[in-house]
Amino acid sequence: MGAGAADRRRPHAVTTGRPTRRAALAMIAPALVARAARAQPGYPSRPVRIVVPFPAGGGADLVARSVAEGLAAAMGQGFVVDNRPGGSGNIGTELVARAPADGYTLLLIGPNHVINPFLFGRVPFDPVADFRPVSLLTSASYVLVAGPALPEGGFKALVARARAEPGRVSYGSAGNGSAGHLGMELIKQSLGLDMVHVPYRGSSAMLTDLMGGRIVAGFDNILSAAPHIAAGRLRALAVSGRARAPALPEVPTIAESGLPGFDVTVWQGLLAPAGTDGAIIETLRDAVRAALLLPTLEARLASLGVEAIGSDPDGFGRFIAAELERWSEVVRRSGAKAD
Structure with a gap:
């Protein structure tokens, strides 16, 4: 991590x-x-x-x-x-x-x-x-992505929805204790959010459900998420590092998007x-x-x-x-x- x-x-x-x-x-x-x-x-x-x-x-x-x-x-x-x-x-x-x-x-x-x-x-x-x-x-960096269950907006839109619907907004990860899981847990703990974790066995299954609208958001590595982002099947909300990722230069960092210091x-x-x-x-x-x-x-x-x-x-x-x-x-x- x-x-x-x-x-x-x-x-x-x-x-x-x-x-x-x-x-x-x-x-x-x-x-x-x-x-x-x-x-x-x-x-x-x-x-x-x-x-x-x-x-x-x-x-x-x-x-x-x-x-x-x-x-x-x-x-x-x-x-x-x-x-x-x-x-x-x-x-x-x-x-x-x-x-x-x-x-x-x-x-x-x-x-x-x-x-x-x-x-x-x-x-x-x-x-x-x-x-x-x-x-x-x-x-x-990882990239925080959303599918059709969050039709518009960036990181702030995800946070706003989680605040409005505590315990009802789901996020997926590649498994319990994985980078995506604990990265989202850090966001939850930092902002006081109540979100539902849905663990998968690997990111491929998680991305499939994300694109199908069965979960709202998820962390993934940029290399595997980028083709889906380019094709419009997923939207990049933010990247997780302290600087923007060269592969997604237009996507802001989480730190830029409302959680200063996140890295x-x-x-x-x-x-x-x-x-x-x-x-x-x-x-x-x-x-x-x-x-x-x-x-x-x-x-x-x-x-x-x-x-x-x-x-x-x-x-x-x-x-x-x-x-x-x-x-x-x-x-x-x-x-x-x-x-």
Whole structure:
């Protein structure tokens, strides 16, 4: 889930800019790789495994495979994606928590890492103590969409209807405890709304019912919602990040639309097992920075609707701690439990 409440600061971002600036940044990449090599000579000497605790083909997997290719190009060594789905991400996460701390097994994490400990009540790992942060990788907004059950208006129209019909306005999500569910719970809690949550098993079924008018609104990722928005089957009410989304530049943010400071995004980052040598962490950090500056990786991530971020390990650690604090309260107040 999100890259920031109002009182949080996002780690330093590697942003794209004018072509001349991008070219200048790209020139830094070889120096970063050279510095990484000096930090830990000989690492990596064999392929590095990136465990993705979700099935192949999903958003997290696509980001992981794109970043793995960039890391391989930056480091001259293979980075292999290993999908270990199950337990809403808990199975693959536990695997990495118990893996040797030698830098050859890494974990791709996202919002599930900071939500599951509260959603499940107990998980077989400590989301902080069992890992060392490497870098935040990417971030992307969700889009709040409505179908024919809300025939006109934007975010304010949804809020007005929810106030006028407490307990009768429904919203869908891809599942109990999903990003769409908890993002809407945060809106409800912030504005004191009474809305009905309708959980689905995946966003496809949710979008079908939304287009059919069986529910009023729902959060979804921009990539899957955009074709329906373009075809007029859905209306984009607002995007969830702190800035407008490049894919939907005409759609305002929720913060612009009446909820200042609202900032919820889907993000991905890299962790290593606790005990991993600091020099290896530095090597990986510099390799991530170099990879994210590659024009090919930048273009691929943009095609997935995500923004390259990049951060130092300490900044990513603070980000994780803040996310844990924020979502623990949202989950507690919502009463959400894992299915």
